[in-house]
Amino acid sequence: MPSATFDIFMIGVGGQGIGLLSEALLRAFDHAGTPVRGVDTHGLAQRGGTVTSHLRVGPDTYSPLVREGHADLVIALERHEAMRGLQTHLRAGGQLVYYDAEWQPLPVRLQKQPRLTPEELAAEAERRKARLHRVFVDTLPDPRMQNVAVMAWLVRNRVLPGLEPNHLESALRDLLDGPVLTRNLELFATLLR
Amino acid sequence: MKRLADVLLSPAPGAEIVMGNTALVRAMIEAGVRVVTSYPGSPTPEIADAIRALPAARCPFHFEFSTNEKVATEVAFGASVNGHLACVFFKSVGLNVAADTFVQLGLMNLIGGLVVVLGDDPGANSSQNEQDNRHLARLACLPVFEPASPTEAFTMFKTAAALARSERTAVVLRLTTHVCHAKEKVAFGAWETPAFDDTPRFSPENGPYIPITSLVFPMKRQALERLQRIAASPDHQTWTTLSSHGNKRRGIITAGLPYLSLLEVFHEAREWPDILKLGMVHPLPRSPILDFLRSHEEVKVLEELDDFLELQIKAVAFEHRLPVRIIGKTCFDDWVGEYTPDQTARVLARAWPDLLPPLPPPPAVTVPARPAQLCPGCGHRSAFQAIKAALPPAAITVADIGCHTLGFLPPYGIGQVLLCMGHSCGTAAGLSLFQKDRPVVAFLGDSTFFHAGLPGIINALYNHHDFTLIVMENGTTAMTGHQDHPGSGRNFREPVDAIPIRRVLEGLGVKTILETDTYQQARLTDLVRQALATPGFKVVIARHPCMLKFTREQARQGKPRLPAVHLSDACDQQKVCISGFACPTFQFTPEGRVTVQQDLCIGDGSCRQVCPRQAIQPTKKGGA
Numbered sequence A: 001m002p003s004a005t006f007d008i009f010m011i012g013v014g015g016q017g018i019g020l021l022s023e024a025l026l027r028a029f030d031h032a033g034t035p036v037r038g039v040d041t042h043g044l045a046q047r048g049g050t051v052t053s054h055l056r057v058g059p060d061t062y063s064p065l066v067r068e069g070h071a072d073l074v075i076a077l078e079r080h081e082a083m084r085g086l087q088t089h090l091r092a093g094g095q096l097v098y099y100d101a102e103w104q105p106l107p108v109r110l111q112k113q114p115r116l117t118p119e120e121l122a123a124e125a126e127r128r129k130a131r132l133h134r135v136f137v138d139t140l141p142d143p144r145m146q147n148v149a150v151m152a153w154l155v156r157n158r159v160l161p162g163l164e165p166n167h168l169e170s171a172l173r174d175l176l177d178g179p180v181l182t183r184n185l186e187l188f189a190t191l192l193r
Numbered sequence B: 001m002k003r004l005a006d007v008l009l010s011p012a013p014g015a016e017i018v019m020g021n022t023a024l025v026r027a028m029i030e031a032g033v034r035v036v037t038s039y040p041g042s043p044t045p046e047i048a049d050a051i052r053a054l055p056a057a058r059c060p061f062h063f064e065f066s067t068n069e070k071v072a073t074e075v076a077f078g079a080s081v082n083g084h085l086a087c088v089f090f091k092s093v094g095l096n097v098a099a100d101t102f103v104q105l106g107l108m109n110l111i112g113g114l115v116v117v118l119g120d121d122p123g124a125n126s127s128q129n130e131q132d133n134r135h136l137a138r139l140a141c142l143p144v145f146e147p148a149s150p151t152e153a154f155t156m157f158k159t160a161a162a163l164a165r166s167e168r169t170a171v172v173l174r175l176t177t178h179v180c181h182a183k184e185k186v187a188f189g190a191w192e193t194p195a196f197d198d199t200p201r202f203s204p205e206n207g208p209y210i211p212i213t214s215l216v217f218p219m220k221r222q223a224l225e226r227l228q229r230i231a232a233s234p235d236h237q238t239w240t241t242l243s244s245h246g247n248k249r250r251g252i253i254t255a256g257l258p259y260l261s262l263l264e265v266f267h268e269a270r271e272w273p274d275i276l277k278l279g280m281v282h283p284l285p286r287s288p289i290l291d292f293l294r295s296h297e298e299v300k301v302l303e304e305l306d307d308f309l310e311l312q313i314k315a316v317a318f319e320h321r322l323p324v325r326i327i328g329k330t331c332f333d334d335w336v337g338e339y340t341p342d343q344t345a346r347v348l349a350r351a352w353p354d355l356l357p358p359l360p361p362p363p364a365v366t367v368p369a370r371p372a373q374l375c376p377g378c379g380h381r382s383a384f385q386a387i388k389a390a391l392p393p394a395a396i397t398v399a400d401i402g403c404h405t406l407g408f409l410p411p412y413g414i415g416q417v418l419l420c421m422g423h424s425c426g427t428a429a430g431l432s433l434f435q436k437d438r439p440v441v442a443f444l445g446d447s448t449f450f451h452a453g454l455p456g457i458i459n460a461l462y463n464h465h466d467f468t469l470i471v472m473e474n475g476t477t478a479m480t481g482h483q484d485h486p487g488s489g490r491n492f493r494e495p496v497d498a499i500p501i502r503r504v505l506e507g508l509g510v511k512t513i514l515e516t517d518t519y520q521q522a523r524l525t526d527l528v529r530q531a532l533a534t535p536g537f538k539v540v541i542a543r544h545p546c547m548l549k550f551t552r553e554q555a556r557q558g559k560p561r562l563p564a565v566h567l568s569d570a571c572d573q574q575k576v577c578i579s580g581f582a583c584p585t586f587q588f589t590p591e592g593r594v595t596v597q598q599d600l601c602i603g604d605g606s607c608r609q610v611c612p613r614q615a616i617q618p619t620k621k622g623g624a
């Protein structure tokens, strides 16, 4: 069990499945015997707005919220939101892992502001000395499985302290069943290889 | 899959990672609550989600979504004066609707006890204001507990229930958004299926229950005595925690979630003030507060939203002529927003600039904002598209609460003024007085129609007001997570006869009622034009089932989604689909051309009629 606190800030767009991602990580840490707490966005923002999840791993936490500029890891499910998470919550030298979906925000679609390119995101990460990892799987059977693709990447690259694949599998078994569970476990296993 | 019902109904004690709202349901079960009522509103609907996980036959209490918060409170009250332990829960502003009932509760002898769970929303995450309901609880002479975490929500609910029962009163459990939604491992107690005695115990002898003129005074006295008794009870001390860091100079009095934010900020503090954390914020535990004020030179009152504790604590110091310097709110920034750890650090730095290392400025965000928006396929979007075409530029549009409120955003700009649920017809009536130049159009969702909409409609008829009401009927209470309502054909447990909005309006005597599915955009435009040309009060019912609810149900049944639409060669990039209709599905390629975001499109095709070139085409299974 790591003694220091490991703060994870997750960010995406309402409808992308941040809830499942954060619930799975929360339970995975619990299966690994690590104390953990957190909080998700519910309510209005779930209708296509920015949604976030905070996860605080370790024995020495009180608030469920990750402080601005304190996250060791930012996980984003969308490119613009990756930039937002980087700018609001990642600490200097932290790690940003994002699924490169592009769901353009309203001001972009109304041509009030430009869309964000992967290059601009990379430049900002570099400027902030953040380690940046892009995840993208072009063979996903369903966009709702982008979160599982990210989970697999995180476990395979040992980004989550103390977590083994079986912890996440157990978490997914806690949360899903039937064909949905089977499909997600299969994808998880494939991406781990 | 872990079954939530097994966790919530387990007879053995255990620990589980749950959110505050879920922990409350286990607390209700352990406390022996018999009747639970609610009206949906963030941050509380997940309490009902957890209740839904309990099979009807095994749920130890009656649960209902009532028509609105006032009725919900009355149902819980009625159950309580009949001897049942009852609970009602709703969001912050729900208390305004319930207020007429709520303020009477302190006068009554609630033989079964009642816990009122309030979900306040500092930070206005999902609300039209960030009101501080401690004021209303004080007005109603009711005690208030304020938990900081899911664990405390669980334990304090049980304490509140026991107190409500022993004092035969209502007790308020005031939660805030991030207490409701925080998740942590909560240790549950043991529970045995109770043998409820359902004998109706209501008797006027237990009263008085009729507060009229001079009868009010003894009832009010009783309420004040009860508060005094609770304030002086030895239990009150146990709800208050003193964390002494041996700091004679500085102390902090706080409660609820700001307490956890404070502990978080202490990681980097140069000095640790002593902390007095209150579990009950009304009535105040005077003697520990007095001791704390006496033993410190400076005391900061750290409280979110209003200066509720501050004023009372200053009064205590004044009465006792204490020399302590009490630091409350220092500027408006202290009054606004949630006391997250970051905000707490800023508040503390304003009180004691030397306490913390210099704080970084709030982060600068360069990426475009992403407001909530109507979902792909939403019938409200088709409605706005069609209605906009019918409205003269001078029209005044009155929004109401629900998903359709989002019509105020560009590019629709429909809905220019909003107070609260059900205000639209009243406000529209006022806007229509003394003028014929600017047609007034009010909007109302179907859940809101029953909740608070009817009095405004009846008033429009009764007083001959001249405006158009558009009922945005999507068959559900969509914004708060698809709860049923009296017009949807189900209650929380079972199918029921829907109360048809059209027939209600007919029964009231509305002469002009026009109706269409919103996907028939041209027809809706026509109907709105027709309504605008008709004098008096007229209604257009703009129907389409909530497509988010629909697609989720399809997914649950394992049915595949319809393939996304595609753009044919006829597309000449007029961009009406994106700049006018603005379904999130349409966005730009790096080269600036319109494209269809495949993840988002649900294949509904409601966009097809907006394209001047008929370039938006359905896609057959397996490709274009």
Ligand SMILES: Cc1ncc(C[n+]2csc(CCOP(=O)(O)OP(=O)(O)O)c2C)c(N)n1
Binding pocket: B039, B040, B041, B042, B069, B091, B093, B094, B095, B097, B127, B128, B401, B402, B403, B404, B421, B444, B445, B446, B447, B448, B449, B472, B474, B476, B477, B478, B479, B480
């Ligand atoms: C007094 C009050 N209670 C509850 C809410 C929470 N609330 C926000 S939107 C909404 C849904 C209204 O449903 P409906 O009128 O059917 O509109 P829809 O969201 O379905 O478009 C509710 C209940 C509130 N804002 N005010």
